[in-house]
Amino acid sequence: MYNRIMYVCVIKLKAMLFSSELIKGTLKTILLKLLADNKRMYGYEITQRVKDLTGDRIQLTEGALYPTLHAMEAEGLLTTETEYIGKRVRKYYSLSKEGKSKSKEKISEFSEFLDTMKVLLDIRPKNA
């Protein structure tokens, strides 16, 4: 359930578009969680997995995905390996040791943030 909530705050929503201020900064957390659950993933695979998990409601744009992946790699959170698929190169991303601990830290931080926002905005579960 928690994972589902987390994935909501991404770049595009088919049903509803969030303002950029609202969704800013959550992409990194999503990528960390996805890569923590999967040994290694490549860019296109990540976008498809997000679509699948959110029932096509969230689509990561390439313009946000690749710059963030590069920045996370430079930060030491991700390790990469490349494989040749015919003539082209495919780059697989996986979490580094630092990335694994960062993933837990970011998810925990986001969870606390959601709890705080629920209290602050007085949001009650719909079935309550």
Added chain:
Amino acid sequence: MYCLSEQQIDFILNDIRARGVEMEDLQSNLLDHICCLVEENLKEGEDFESFYRQTIPLFYKKELWELEEETITLLIFKNYPVMKKAMIRSGIISASLLSLGIIGKFLRLPGSSPCLVLGIVLMSFVFLPLLFTLKAREQKNVKDKVIIGLGVFAASLMCLSVLFKIMLWPYAMVLGLSSVFILLVLFLPIYFVNGIRNPDTKVNSIVTSILLIGGCGLFLSLVSVKRLQGTLVNELSIYTTGEQILKTEQGQLAVLTSRGSKPLQAMPETEHINKLCEALKSSMFEYATGHAGSVPAFGNIPDLHQDFNPGDFLIGNPKAMDQLEELERVVLDYNKRGKDQMVSGFISVAEDSGILAHANARRSAKARFDYYSSVLVAMNNLTQVEMTILQNEERRLISN
């Protein structure tokens, strides 16, 4: 599943490059991503190029290179806190070193010049470039980035101009005047016009512009090139005339002393004194004109682009100070020998006036040296020392 040919893969890669994506890593990622999209969404026999043309615009808002720009921005943002800390620290250290150096220079303490040099280098090559990088990143408008770039570049030039002046390197004034030119002619108009258009920055822009014009005006009034050059050209003319007479007389004396069966030997200190005087004059001439080498012939006066402080010449030249002290010692020996040997008509070299006064103590020597209007007057004084010795040699020749 659609199967992409090698030509189609090359086509995609070339198109990515043509659209301004230069990072190889990003090129590979985008190529693989587009290939995956084509393979999953296009059926065999369908038009590849048409599908590609429809797909690629989904990657960006205006242009594909936005992705690379965003990547670079994120990479810089990662280093932002580190860069900011480095900028603040380098700023504090360079300001402290400059303050210490200036205080030390006023009090004539040793080590003040290295402090100044280090402070200027740190400010020019660490603080100001970091300031530009961080400030330019905060601005979205290209015009604002250009303004910051011009301002920082002019400030760096000004710092380097001071560094060149302290190190007695040539073209210090050229650098200084270039920075003033950039500030007044390029930076100020753009900054002022841009600033007064915005009500939030209007007052600040006016005040900063006034301060800038005031600062540049003060800098230019300190230089006052024409007056300085006029005085110095006169002094250099007097010096070169004296120098020419000295060389002619020395040549004639050499001819006269070598004649006869038993040529006259010069006093032992003579050659040493002449050598020290020539070495000091040579380094002073370089300091005064920025031209290395020997003093040019009369009428061939080089451009003068240094304003002079003879005291600074000694402070910046420990070797020259050593030579001056040595000259003072040798002159004392020379005078003593002349008196002891009862040379007829012997004229002592003036020990208590001119350049030799108080040369026995570094600080007092510098203090005495400061009384000269320029280094050229001191050079004239050295020529007079050589002339006095020349006169004594001539007297010795006559009495022989």
